[in-house]
Amino acid sequence: MFQFINTLLIGITAGSIYALMAIAIVLVWRSTRVINFAQGGLALASSFVGASILEKTGSFWIALPIAMLAGALFSAFIEFFFLRPLLKRSGDKGEEIFLPIIATLGLLGIIKAVLNFIYGDRVGVIAPPLSDKGFIVSGESIALSPMRLLILGTVFLLMVVLTLIFQRTNLGLSLRASSFAPEISRLAGVRVDVIRTVGWAISGAAGATAGILQTTNGSGSITPESFEFSLLLVFGFVAAVIGGIESLVGAVLGGLTLGIILAIILMYVGGSLVFFAAFLILILVLLLRPHGIIGSKGGRRA
Amino acid sequence: MELSEVKVVDVHKPQITNKHRFIGFALIALTVFILSNSVDEWRAFQGATVAVYVVAIASIILLTGYSGQISLGHGALLAVGAYSAAIAQINFQLPILLCFVVAVITTSLFGALLGAAAARLSGPYLAGTTLALAVGLPSIANQFSFLGGEQGISFDVGWPPLSFGEDFTQYKWFFWIATLAALISMWWVQNILRSRYGRTWRAVKTNEVAAELAGINIGRSKVLAFTVSSGIAGLAGALLAMTTNNVSPSVFPLALSFSLATGAVLSGVNTLGGVIIGSVALVAIPEIASLVADRWSGSESVATLLPDLIVSALLILTVFLAPKGPIEKLRSRHVK
Numbered sequence: 195m196f197q198f199i200n201t202l203l204i205g206i207t208a209g210s211i212y213a214l215m216a217i218a219i220v221l222v223w224r225s226t227r228v229i230n231f232a233q234g235g236l237a238l239a240s241s242f243v244g245a246s247i248l249e250k251t252g253s254f255w256i257a258l259p260i261a262m263l264a265g266a267l268f269s270a271f272i273e274f275f276f277l278r279p280l281l282k283r284s285g286d287k288g289e290e291i292f293l294p295i296i297a298t299l300g301l302l303g304i305i306k307a308v309l310n311f312i313y314g315d316r317v318g319v320i321a322p323p324l325s326d327k328g329f330i331v332s333g334e335s336i337a338l339s340p341m342r343l344l345i346l347g348t349v350f351l352l353m354v355v356l357t358l359i360f361q362r363t364n365l366g367l368s369l370r371a372s373s374f375a376p377e378i379s380r381l382a383g384v385r386v387d388v389i390r391t392v393g394w395a396i397s398g399a400a401g402a403t404a405g406i407l408q409t410t411n412g413s414g415s416i417t418p419e420s421f422e423f424s425l426l427l428v429f430g431f432v433a434a435v436i437g438g439i440e441s442l443v444g445a446v447l448g449g450l451t452l453g454i455i456l457a458i459i460l461m462y463v464g465g466s467l468v469f470f471a472a473f474l475i476l477i478l479v480l481l482l483r484p485h486g487i488i489g490s491k492g493g494r495r496a
Numbered sequence: 497m498e499l500s501e502v503k504v505v506d507v508h509k510p511q512i513t514n515k516h517r518f519i520g521f522a523l524i525a526l527t528v529f530i531l532s533n534s535v536d537e538w539r540a541f542q543g544a545t546v547a548v549y550v551v552a553i554a555s556i557i558l559l560t561g562y563s564g565q566i567s568l569g570h571g572a573l574l575a576v577g578a579y580s581a582a583i584a585q586i587n588f589q590l591p592i593l594l595c596f597v598v599a600v601i602t603t604s605l606f607g608a609l610l611g612a613a614a615a616r617l618s619g620p621y622l623a624g625t626t627l628a629l630a631v632g633l634p635s636i637a638n639q640f641s642f643l644g645g646e647q648g649i650s651f652d653v654g655w656p657p658l659s660f661g662e663d664f665t666q667y668k669w670f671f672w673i674a675t676l677a678a679l680i681s682m683w684w685v686q687n688i689l690r691s692r693y694g695r696t697w698r699a700v701k702t703n704e705v706a707a708e709l710a711g712i713n714i715g716r717s718k719v720l721a722f723t724v725s726s727g728i729a730g731l732a733g734a735l736l737a738m739t740t741n742n743v744s745p746s747v748f749p750l751a752l753s754f755s756l757a758t759g760a761v762l763s764g765v766n767t768l769g770g771v772i773i774g775s776v777a778l779v780a781i782p783e784i785a786s787l788v789a790d791r792w793s794g795s796e797s798v799a800t801l802l803p804d805l806i807v808s809a810l811l812i813l814t815v816f817l818a819p820k821g822p823i824e825k826l827r828s829r830h831v832k
Contacts, residue, residue: 227620229620229623231568231623231627276812279816280815280816283816291566291618291620292560292566292619292765293819295566295568295619295620295623296757296761296815297812297815297816299568299757299758299811300758300808300815301808301812302754303754303804303805303807303808303811304808304812307802307805307808308801308805310800310801310804424750425631427627428624428627428628428631428632431627432628435621435624464639465638466637466638466639467635467636467639468635469631469635470633470635472631472632473625473629473631473632473633476628477613480613480625481613481616
């Protein structure tokens with residue numbers, strides 16, 4: 195029982211990071227109908243920025259916002275200079291749907307090459323700012339530490355901020371409108387192109403946070419070839435699909451569900467099956483509930 | 497508008513008959529024969545690698561270019577082929593030719609299962625799903641002992657027959673086998689693309705609704721394309737295992753899947769004939785890049801990053817400048 199609760203706690207922490215990545219994927223999908231396969235690379239690049247700032251200033255609390263800002267800038271840059279011209283050119287021809295996918299793959303390669311060039315063999319270190327020793331409950335250490343609380347708190351805070359932006363501000367209304375009906379929004383005076391770039395920027399910031407938290411929760415260090423960030427992208431995608439890929443709340447629920455299931459598999463079945471399990475969950479969800487666990491029946495077909 | 501375009505192309509395109517194709521294939525075989533006798537071990541190995549890529553990329557082009565389904569996870573299918581060939585050899589002591597057949601059949605079956613799910617997914621979903629497969633599948637090897645874990649299991653096609661002479665090297669033998677396999681599979685793919693099935697796939701890709709109205713069973717057509725593509729990918733996997741002598745998760749990293757997708761885009765996903773461009777590019781670019789890096793900078797980090805940078809830049813350039821691939825680009829310019 196004790197072990198099971200610990201497994202749940204580990205799953206919830208990991209899941210909340212997947213949820214952030216899922217949010218990043220959902221935001222990009224809602225604004226441009228593209229899955230950004232460079233999202234993991236962007237998170238990696240922002241985490242490197244964070245690691246450099248951390249090295250210079252020694253403060254995690256300065257490094258995190260700057261990394262988020264960097265992520266937002268990177269992401270907006272990519273949208274503005276690559277995706278926007280590409281979608282304008284191939285916009286009408288549904289046949290060439292794979293072009294944006296390939297373009298983001300190319301960007302992923304370029305990001306990795308540039309990171310290799312700048313950092314080479316150096317390792318980016320992001321040490322946890324708080325203790326990651328578990329709290330002691332009735333004489334035993336549980337899998338909940340100040341650091342894990344910080345991760346959960348950050349994700350929760352970002353969720354609240356994003357929800358407020360989306361539900362209570364004009365910007366959020368424009369974001370929702372231009373993803374729902376771009377033509378009508380344009381007629382109503384919304385500058386859809388700008389709004390899309392903003393959507394990408396927020397997504398970049400969310401991805402950067404996911405990257406930094408994943409690093410502190412995991413090995414504490416990153417390299418340009420980090421496999422963890424490919425995993426982060428895949429888990430984020432699975433979480434987004436579980437949540438119906440359209441909704442922020444869905445993304446969070448999807449992330450938590452995935453995190454808990456994977457933690458249970460890791461603890462009770464076998465560590466090397468975790469990645470494949472993620473694939474199976476993805477297939478099952480796409481076949482049984484293509485609109486996600488909370489999506490409405492009338493949603494988009496998978 | 498579109499119809500007239502098609503007509504123009506048809507008028508200018510000389511009719512390619514089976515005889516022409518046979519002569520072309522014979523010429524390729526002859527070239528490889530001469531090449532393999534005049535190059536050193538390393539070039540022979542590179543030649544074999546090119547042939548492996550030809551098979552693998554042809555399977556992606558069949559799937560993406562002709563049936564309209566995208567796959568970022570073909571590395572996983574190669575892994576299925578490689579592992580089944582190796583298991584057929586080690587656990588069942590089958591002769592080597594049968595091992596390749598087993599690889600094709602097993603991977604086709606796996607592909608049929610996967611295709612049944614894939615047929616219901618559209619572009620980005622399918623891309624993400626196949627990506628998840630490429631990440632997830634190879635690590636299964638660590639769970640089951642008969643798959644050999646991280647060290648992997650061996651796959652050994654053996655030395656070339658003695659009758660070929662004393663100085664017939666191992667890599668030259670690989671080069672021959674891989675080229676023969678590539679020629680056979682290209683011949684077969686060309687035939688199937690010109691058959692009823694090929695036309696069905698293109699119809700579904702161009703316009704699903706129209707294809708359905710014309711009486712085509714869309715789901716079945718997509719699953720069949722996935723099955724055929726997987727079978728060819730399985731062959732490529734067994735060939736790849738042959739050149740590395742070993743089957744382990746590290747032979748099939750995510751980077752392999754990305755390279756193959758890149759190769760397919762550089763070849764032009766809609767033209768099977770371009771497959772050689774992408775395959776040669778995948779092998780030649782790292783080599784050229786390291787030459788360039790040696791000459792102009794000598795820095796270690798430039799030498800390691802340059803290939804990736806060039807490949808990725810080419811990928812993006814292709815997407816922007818020649819989205820249908822270099823061959824289509826040249827052809828359309830020629831017609832105009």
